[in-house]
Amino acid sequence: MLAPLIAAIEAQMGAAPPAKMGVAVSGGGDSVALMVALAHYCSDNGVELHVITVDHGLRDGAKEEIALVTDLCSRWNLAHHVEYWTGWDGEGNMQASARDARYELIADWAYAHRIGIVALGHTADDQAETFLMRLARGAGVDGLSAMAARRIRHGITWVRPFLAIERSALRNYLRAAQIAWCEDPSNQSRQFERVRVRDALTILGTLGITAETLVEVADHMARSREALDWQTFLAAQDMAQVVHGVIAIDLAKFRLLPQEIARRLMVHTLTWTSQHIYPPRRDPVARAIAAVRTGQTATLNGCQVSVENGMIWVFRELNAVKDMVCEVGDMWDDRWLITGPEDDPDLEVRPLGYEALADIDGWREIGLPRAALAASPAVWYNDVLVAAPFVGFDDEWSAELDGGKDAFFAALLSH
Numbered sequence: 519m520l521a522p523l524i525a526a527i528e529a530q531m532g533a534a535p536p537a538k539m540g541v542a543v544s545g546g547g548d549s550v551a552l553m554v555a556l557a558h559y560c561s562d563n564g565v566e567l568h569v570i571t572v573d574h575g576l577r578d579g580a581k582e583e584i585a586l587v588t589d590l591c592s593r594w595n596l597a598h599h600v601e602y603w604t605g606w607d608g609e610g611n612m613q614a615s616a617r618d619a620r621y622e623l624i625a626d627w628a629y630a631h632r633i634g635i636v637a638l639g640h641t642a643d644d645q646a647e648t649f650l651m652r653l654a655r656g657a658g659v660d661g662l663s664a665m666a667a668r669r670i671r672h673g674i675t676w677v678r679p680f681l682a683i684e685r686s687a688l689r690n691y692l693r694a695a696q697i698a699w700c701e702d703p704s705n706q707s708r709q710f711e712r713v714r715v716r717d718a719l720t721i722l723g724t725l726g727i728t729a730e731t732l733v734e735v736a737d738h739m740a741r742s743r744e745a746l747d748w749q750t751f752l753a754a755q756d757m758a759q760v761v762h763g764v765i766a767i768d769l770a771k772f773r774l775l776p777q778e779i780a781r782r783l784m785v786h787t788l789t790w791t792s793q794h795i796y797p798p799r800r801d802p803v804a805r806a807i808a809a810v811r812t813g814q815t816a817t818l819n820g821c822q823v824s825v826e827n828g829m830i831w832v833f834r835e836l837n838a839v840k841d842m843v844c845e846v847g848d849m850w851d852d853r854w855l856i857t858g859p860e861d862d863p864d865l866e867v868r869p870l871g872y873e874a875l876a877d878i879d880g881w882r883e884i885g886l887p888r889a890a891l892a893a894s895p896a897v898w899y900n901d902v903l904v905a906a907p908f909v910g911f912d913d914e915w916s917a918e919l920d921g922g923k924d925a926f927f928a929a930l931l932s933h
């Protein structure tokens with residue numbers, strides 16, 4: 519029964535195993551089974567396996583789960599590391615915050631130990647449950663797409679070798695091999711959506727809607743998403759340019775795009791411009807697209823979208839960056855590096871603003887909207903303008919976009 523688990527790992531890892539890898543183990547059945555199967559795979563393939571557990575400090579039972587993992591690790595002679603999360607501030611969604619923090623802590627740990635690849639224990643049931651929960655929220659193709667079996671995030675390659683394996687198969691193996699695991703008490707409580715979804719799947723099974731069918735649909739969705747991403751990339755190459763970090767899109771061409779490609783292009787443009795982690799919501803994006811189609815301006819996601827000279831211009835809204843200040847040599851608005859002949863610590867990078875812009879001759883010839891230039895980075899000494907690279911005020915200074923302007927196009931294919 520271990521053989522199919524090892525085969526799934528081999529299929530994921532390919533022909534060239536790494537010298538070292540990590541596995542994230544919570545102490546639950548899925549990740550314990552993954553750890554045991556990986557221990558076999560790694561010892562057969564000369565891979566050094568490191569185990570990481572994150573203690574979120576949120577549940578009493580966590581200590582027992584960690585002790586269980588430590589015990590199992592000594593049985594298989596594996597190094598076990600525990601990272602502690604103390605960042606919960608009582609605000610927002612606790613589970614989502616804990617998850618985000620977990621990925622970051624694991625990535626930092628992996629980076630510090632020169633581990634480039636970390637395995638996670640997601641199963642086919644996780645995929646099916648996530649699919650149903652997203653369905654309940656009216657998700658589109660992206661939300662309903664299967665989880666990636668391999669993806670790079672926070673600079674680490676994350677692999678999920680058990681995505682096609684059912685949770686029950688993992689537990690059957692553990693029982694047969696007499697390996698203990700911890701049952702998370704929240705897995706029993708109907709207060710949690712995931713538990714209610716699990717129950718609903720039993721009923722849906724009578725209609726043939728099983729975890730397996732949902733995984734199949736999620737796989738179809740992932741392929742459709744890939745095609746949509748590709749079309750959006752081609753559309754961007756055909757009609758968009760990056761001018762001083764401002765995105766300019768040919769309005770006549772944009773109008774002819776299928777609705778979904780236009781939406782994706784706009785979402786990507788806004789997300790890239792603002793560098794927000796989460797994309798803007800559907801409704802405001804639909805309103806912004808409707809506005810620009812009729813030549814009007816919209817503000818959303820910390821960006822302004824306006825139409826001038828037959829182009830749609832998307833840039834940072836001055837209001838969103840007006841209080842952003844950094845020293846010369848630091849990254850302004852998380853994307854601009856301003857360099858020049860001086861790095862006096864009293865110099866500050868702040869937006870140019872309308873008043874200073876009005877005093878600069880020839881800004882109209884640059885061809886960018888006035889609001890875009892007003893929100894561009896400038897160097898100040900108190901209230902004295904030292905440089906404004908976009909408007910050519912003091913040529914000795916320059917503003918460099920983090921990742922360069924090709925990053926805008928490349929990011930469209932980075933799922």
Ligand SMILES: Nc1ncnc2c1ncn2[C@@H]1O[C@H](COP(=O)(O)OP(=O)(O)OP(=O)(O)O)[C@@H](O)[C@H]1O
Pocket residue numbers: 541542543544548549570571572573574617620637638639640644
């Ligand atoms: N506390 C933890 N310490 C280490 N790894 C963990 C921990 N919790 C979860 N993991 C890893 O993440 C995998 C998925 O766990 P779980 O389904 O609970 O995550 P989730 O919170 O639903 O997040 P996701 O959105 O990634 O599914 C586990 O199989 C395990 O590999």
